[in-house]
Amino acid sequence: MKTTTMRDATLESIKGPVATELKTFQGRFREAMRSSVGLVDLVARYLLRQKGKRVRPILVFLSAKACGGITERSYRGATLVEILHTATLVHDDVVDDAETRRGLASINAVWKNKVAVLMGDYLLARGLLLSLEHGDHDFLESTSRAVRRMSEGELLQIQKTRHLDLDEETYFRIIGDKTASLLSTCTEIGAASATDDAEMRTRMREFGELLGMAFQIRDDLLDYLGRRTLMGKPTGLDVKEKKLTLPLIHALRQAPRKDARKALSIVKNGADARELSWLIEFVEREGGIQYATDAAGRFAHEAHERLSILPDSPSRTALQEFVTFVVTRDR
Numbered sequence: 001m002k003t004t005t006m007r008d009a010t011l012e013s014i015k016g017p018v019a020t021e022l023k024t025f026q027g028r029f030r031e032a033m034r035s036s037v038g039l040v041d042l043v044a045r046y047l048l049r050q051k052g053k054r055v056r057p058i059l060v061f062l063s064a065k066a067c068g069g070i071t072e073r074s075y076r077g078a079t080l081v082e083i084l085h086t087a088t089l090v091h092d093d094v095v096d097d098a099e100t101r102r103g104l105a106s107i108n109a110v111w112k113n114k115v116a117v118l119m120g121d122y123l124l125a126r127g128l129l130l131s132l133e134h135g136d137h138d139f140l141e142s143t144s145r146a147v148r149r150m151s152e153g154e155l156l157q158i159q160k161t162r163h164l165d166l167d168e169e170t171y172f173r174i175i176g177d178k179t180a181s182l183l184s185t186c187t188e189i190g191a192a193s194a195t196d197d198a199e200m201r202t203r204m205r206e207f208g209e210l211l212g213m214a215f216q217i218r219d220d221l222l223d224y225l226g227r228r229t230l231m232g233k234p235t236g237l238d239v240k241e242k243k244l245t246l247p248l249i250h251a252l253r254q255a256p257r258k259d260a261r262k263a264l265s266i267v268k269n270g271a272d273a274r275e276l277s278w279l280i281e282f283v284e285r286e287g288g289i290q291y292a293t294d295a296a297g298r299f300a301h302e303a304h305e306r307l308s309i310l311p312d313s314p315s316r317t318a319l320q321e322f323v324t325f326v327v328t329r330d331r
Contacts, residue, residue, distance in 0.1 A: 009321035009322075009324065009325050010325070011053055011055075011058075011325065013321070014058070014062075014318045014321050014322050014325060015054075015058045015062075015318070016314070016318065017062065017065060017313075017314040017315045017318050018058065018061035018062055018065060018070070018315070018318075021061045021065075021070055021074075021075075022054060022057060022058065022061065024075070025054075025057050025061070025075060025078050025079070028075055028079055029048075029057075029078075029079050029082055029083075030048055032079050032083060032126065032130060033045075033047065033048060033083070033123075033126070035122070039115070040119070040122060043107060043111065043115065043119050044119075046104075046107070046110070047086060047090070047107070047119075049104060050101055050102040050103075050104050051102065052102060054082070056078070056081045056082055056085050056182065056183070056186045057078035057079075057081070057082050057186075058322075059183060059186040059187055059190060059208065059211075059322070060074060060077050060078040060081060060186050060187075060189055060190040060193075061074060061078060061190065062190065062315045062318050062319050062322070063186070063187045063188075063189075063190025063191050063194075063204050063207075063208075063315075063319070064077075064190040064191065064193045064194040065194070065313070065315035066307075066310045066311075066313055066315035066316045066319060067190065067191045067194040067195045067197075067200055067204065067310065068194035068195045069194055070193075070194070071193050071194060073134075073136060073139075073192075073193035074190060074193040074194065076130060076131070076134055076136060076139070076193075077136070077139055077189035077190065077192075077193050078189075078190075079127075079130060080127045080130055080131055080136075080139055080143060080189070081143065081182065081185060081186050081189065083123050083124075083126055083127035083130070084123075084124065084127045084143055084146070084147065084182070085182060086123055087120045087121075087123035087124045087127065088120075088147075088150060088182075089101065090107050090108075090116055090119055090120040090123065091116075091117065091120040093106040093107065093108050093109075093116065094108050094113050094116045094117055094120075095154070107119060124147070127143065128140060128143070128144075131143070138192055139189055139192070142185045142188050142189055142192075143185055143189075145181070145185075146181040146182050146184070146185040149176075149177040149178075149181040150177060150178055150181055150182065152177050153173070153174045153175075153176070153177025153178035153181070154177075154178060156170070156173065156174055156177070157174045157178070157243070160174070160244070161241075161242050161243060161244075164242065164244060164264055164267060164268060166244040166249060167249065168246065168249055168250070168253075171244070171245065171246055171249055172213070175212075175213060175216040175217070175220075176209065176212070176213060178216070179212045179213075179215060179216040179219075180208070180209045180210075180211075180212025180213050180215075180216065181209075181212070182212070183208040183209070183211055183212035183215065184205050184206075184208035184209040184212060185208070186208055187204045187205060187207050187208030187211070188201060188204055188205035188208060190204065191204035191205070199309065200309055200310075203306045203307075203309045204306070206306050207303050207306035207307060207319070210299050210300075210302045210303035210306065211299075211300075211303045211322070211323060211326060213296075213299040214296045214297075214299040214300040214303060214323065214326050214327050215326045217246055217292055217295055217296040217299065218296050218326060218327050218329065220238065220245035220246055220247065220292065221246075221247060221289065221292050221293060221296070222329075222330070222331065223238045223239070223245065224247055224280055224283055224284075224288075224289060225289070225330075239266070239267055239271055239276060239279060240270070240271065242267055242268065244267070245292075246288070246291070246292040246295060247283045247288035247289055247291070247292040248263070248267075248279075248283055248288055249288075250286070250287065250288045250291040250292065251263070251282060251283040251285075251286035251287065251288035252264065252286075254286040254287055254288075255282065255286045259282060259286075262278075262282075263279055263282055266278070266279050267279075296327045297327060300323050300324070300326065300327045303323045304320060304323055307319055307320060
């Protein structure tokens with residue numbers, strides 16, 4: 001029988017230690033989404049068809065199991081963060097005018113923006129009430145902090161996109177707020193559901209934050225590497241949306257002024273296939289790909305270090321594999 005290594009770990013193998021709990025979670029999540037209002041229940045059932053990878057519940061359960069054991073609070077915490085995540089996706093699709101989500105038409109495409117916005121609001125309230133009903137005030141504090149950070153990060157990115165003046169420090173703040181904040185909440189809630197050890201909770205919150213930073217940097221790298229790696233050409237979606245991410249930010253800082261001006265002009269005015277290819281080559285030539293890869297690696301290394309407080313267990317190993325998976329995935 002082949003032994004899974006950290007390098008060849010997949011999300012399927014990583015969730016192995018909590019596979020049984022995830023099956024139980026599915027039913028509880030479905031129940032938490034239900035409503036006595038016909039339209040709300042209809043939209044909720046449609047959302048359940050848009051099956052995601054359940055990364056956030058996986059992190060909650062692995063963190064809980066690694067810190068002492070999965071409890072009823074762990075299930076409530078996993079449900080809370082997945083409802084919150086679903087709400088943010090519904091709202092994001094309205095903001096981005098997206099027509100699809102996970103292979104299906106988005107809520108705003110089917111029921112229009114008004115229903116989508118109200119459904120997102122309903123889910124946010126449903127998740128927060130879930131915490132209040134059971135006295136999980138620490139969960140409520142953590143998720144409220146995450147929602148605030150996610151909103152601030154999105155608005156800061158919109159502001160910077162308009163002026164194309166994003167620097168590295170602000171980029172890190174944006175991805176910390178938009179992505180790392182919720183992953184940090186997952187690992188913090190998981191730990192809090194299993195232990196009263198304050199240091200362990202703090203280390204797990206930090207672990208989630210660092211994991212989220214590495215995750216988003218890799219995601220931004222895949223905009224330059226993804227389709228070139230898999231299909232022979234770059235994606236360039238961030239460029240089309242006028243987003244400056246770490247590979248390009250570094251390249252602009254390193255490049256001769258003439259090339260930097262040309263690159264910014266392409267981002268500002270929109271790129272055709274030829275200009276997009278030039279921009280990809282520009283970023284690689286100026287070291288942006290390697291710089292971002294190294295940055296993701298540093299965050300991953302720090303995330304690994306935070307796990308040293310945990311006793312050896314299959315769940316701790318799975319969390320370590322999760323970090324490696326995040327910075328080596330190709331899609």
